[in-house]
Amino acid sequence: MSETITKSIVIEVMRYRPEQESEPVWERFTVPYTDDMSVLQGLQAIKDDQDGSLSFRWSCRMAICGSCGMMINGKPMLSCQTFLRDFAPGPIRVEALAHLPIERDLVVSVEPFVKKLESVKPYIIPKEPRALAQGEYLQTPEELERIEQYSSCINCMLCYAACPQFGIDPEFTGPGVLALLHRYNADSRDGGQAERMEVLNAQDGVWSCTAVGYCSEVCPKGVDPARAVNQNKMNSATDYFKRFLLPGSKRGGKP
């Protein structure tokens, strides 16, 4: 029923098996493909038919679960949303996301990212408490619009692989998490700006960003972390101004 496969492409994969190799090595696979096959499907074909030991994360296949980010010809991309046809005749070079510790093959450590995410209090700290019986908070479509793109981050970490500053300083909070921080700060229901200011102002917070903007370019969901970081630089500067130049004014909070 499906298209007859007549074409093939070479996929070069960076392998690293900690029980077998001390350094990553390249391995070549020739994969039959059709025009509708993603890079992820190419890797699945390798695992199914050629080498079951190739390890990579994936799940949804539709660019929403954020599992399958990797470097494809040197650029951070979601492998489920990237198609083999666009690299014909190949070869395609696939390797683990840059700047992140490799656990095995294409699998990087997510834990440092999650720790950063947890550190920014990514939840509503209500401005005005409201009982469930009072129903929902009112939020206009315009107010929603202010947080919508920043709430679209799928935590795929492509922006971390793109960020030169994160490459130099792994302690840098980084684009995705700063965008998430901004998502809550900018929410009309939230009153937690002051509590989050500590992370923003810290040495590895917003001021580490050197405004390269590659993070926004590689984001597969149209989130603009660079813009969020910039907005937060303003917030951080305002906070500094209030604390040190206007003694007596309330620390942080919304103007």
Add this chain to the structure above:
Amino acid sequence: MDSYKTDVLIIGAGGAGLRAAIAVAQADPGARVALLSKVYPMRSHTVAAEGGAAAVTQAHDSLEAHFHDTVAGGDWLCEQDVVEYFVGQAHEELVQMEHWGCPWSRRPDGHVNVRAFGGMKIERTWFAADKTGFHMLHTLFQTSIQFPQIERLDEHFCVDLIVHDGRVQGAVAIEIASGEFKLIQAKAVIIATGGAGRVFRENTNGGIVTGDGMALAYRHGVPLRDMEFVQYHPTCMPGTGLLFTEACRGEGGFLLNKDGYRYLQDYGLGPATPEPRNKAMELGPRDRLSQAYWHEKQKGRTVQGPHGHVVHLDLRHLGEKKLRERLPQIYELAVEYLGVDPAKEPIPVLPAVHYTMGGIMADGKTAAPLPGLYSAGECSSVGIHGANRLGSNSLTELLVFGKLAGTEAAAFARKHGHGDAAAIGALAEEVRGHALSLVTRPSGGERIATLRKEMAQCMEDGCGIYRSADTMRAACAKLAELKARYQHLHLDDHSRAWNTEWLLAIELGYLLDVAQAIAHSALQREESRGSHQRLDGFAERDDARFLKHSLAYYAGAEAPRIAYGDVKITSSPPGTRAYGAAGEKADAEARHV
């Protein structure tokens, strides 16, 4: 082996598991919760739900109407007392999500907006564009971070439950990064591992949706209930099965056959009106729409494409602006994966397996027949979906019953202590030996992928939209063969750290057990009801014989034993399921009785 004690262990950290974890933390702030998942929470398959979550919201709507839509939609195989509870709790749970920050789409006045959905008489589906599951999952995950008593075991793969002294007392898991085993001793366990759509070939599900929790409970004697009821979603991407949400039709999309004709009017769903009409045409229930596709295909009125026969989902008349605002993800999927601009061309679609209505048998309070065990979400059969689920009931389900499972499990944990550590440790060592044997034993000749593909094909052939005894028998026989061949699996990878081939092998074992429960439950139900439709002389619903839940009991290498249980009827005796004009007439008559 490392061992670890907690009060409540939750297996699965998707929507239901996260909601349960928060409920335990709130019910009993002193309790410890272990939240274990084979992926990071935000990767869970809740993330892929698109359309929305149902709750009675508008003044002219009523709990009775939501109840009736759900029970009739489920072809009267629902537990009606549980549906009553569900519709009653739904709204508060969605408001709770709003308070936690879920970015629900809004009306100009700032109130939450609702959209129409299939089989729902009045618009009551809350939505966050067409990424509702994504936003709910991230909101729940991020909210859970403020509860330090929730200790997450991310990327831990559960290999078995520990049952000792007549109750469940924990589980054994592999820490994926190291390949090391861990025993988590618990006073109560909640399974929230999602569905099992990957037993079928063409499906909308993520790779992780492999029925793990269902198989774990089943192997310990807990029956899987109503497993023959598998939902085909009518509008999916050919080749991959990726989902085009029902909200496409809720917003006014049409389904067209090869002649550009809105064929649903030929299947008791008409009349075809230009504006969407609730419970009619494209807003009929999923089982009916997928069945209509099948008939169109038989009549030669579908279009042959590279990945099978398709019909067309036509969104052109909605215009690009509305599509970008209400259905941005659908827009992106069509353009990027199919090269189709839905504002200019219709999208080719076909039905694919989407949802398992059945699951781990649970009473109305989520408890399994095994003391200490609870379940919530798609893995669970708490009884609200019957023979066919209505779109947007499942996202609400995971909140309502995730919360209930959390409070119930916390109450159970308060009344029970940890069992004998030595005995439990010995059981855990047995589990470890068994799981480890898959990588340490000499390899046989069977590749995992070959078995998995044969399984998925035989389920599609045998237990698809329409079924007959011979095709179902063939599927049952094939599954028995595959289970025998499973004993001779070949693994390329014999290492421990991040050995995903090992995990795939264990998942394949789960899939095969769940597939057997589905196929045998289907074969023995000699009637047609909801998503279970037969061609071999059992084309009608048979309430006299089959107004019953099926209960599949695990029997090791043998075929499962199928028993039956009663269905709870409170206020709605089985009636005729009617949609379109016939449905409106039936509703009008019912009001005059």
